[in-house]
Amino acid sequence: MDKGDAEKLNIARKVAGHLAGQVAGLLFPPQCAGCHRAVADPGTLCGQCWSRLRFIERPYCTVMGTPFSHDLGENFLSAEAIADPPxxxxxxAAVIHDGVPKRMVVWLKYHDQTNLAPWMARWILRAGSELIADSDVIVPVPLHPFRFWSRRFNQAAELARALARLAxxxxxxxxxxxxxxxRQQVGLAASERQRNVSGAFRVPPEHEIxxxxxxxxxxxxxxxxxxxxxAATRALLRAHAASVDVLTFSRVLGETINSE
Incomplete structure (x- = not known):
């Protein structure tokens, strides 16, 4: 194939892709990722849902990322970070886990809406830029094989895959x-959650490298x-990770922990 034919083939592929996108848009018009109202572009939010988001911004605990109501000074730690260092x-985390973000997690996790993962990953990228820059490798929290088989995908892996591609x-x-x-962690108290996942994770010897x-x-x-x-961090440290940072899409505040 000469250069002219290759250029024609490339143009044909672009046109075909554009037409496929237009057909998909007609058959499956873009919906708000928060409420499923019609929107202009896939993966975006309508104005009403966007106005209700609570992004986690500074000031926050430099260790836990817990948001503070006002600035308490540089490197100020939360009571949790001091009393129980992780x-x-x-x-x-990118956003507070209520309203629209909570619905997005439910749709991703339980309703096979894996198309949300790339858009959620963009928010994670924004929130965790410093952690991402310092990282060498991105690892998702895994599912047990039985749960993976029943659900058919791991929502954390979908987010991590999209984030790794962006970063x-x-x-x-x-x-x-x-x-x-x-057991499912939903509805368990903090102490029950700790016992539930104690010893649940391991780095296989063939993957320690x-x-x-x-x-x-x-x-x-x-x-x-x-x-x-x-629990996952401890398993990674036992496999001699130099350090572990944690990045999530959303964060549950204290008053709603036992219901999540």
């Missing part, structure tokens, strides 16, 4: 495994009490 280095970072979905079949000596960015959909990501 095994991970830092945690951040141009290595993505290692097999580096951490859930080896203990646990992907973790050892590296700064790991651990991805999950929601940070509630932190029991799951703390």
């Amino acid at each position: 095994p991970f280095r830092r945690a951040r 141009d970072k290595p993505f290692e979905p097999e580096a951490l495994r859930r080896v203990k079949r646990t 992907k973790i050892s000596g590296r700064n790991v960015l651990l991805i999950d959909d929601v940070y509630t009490t932190g029991a799951t990501v703390k």
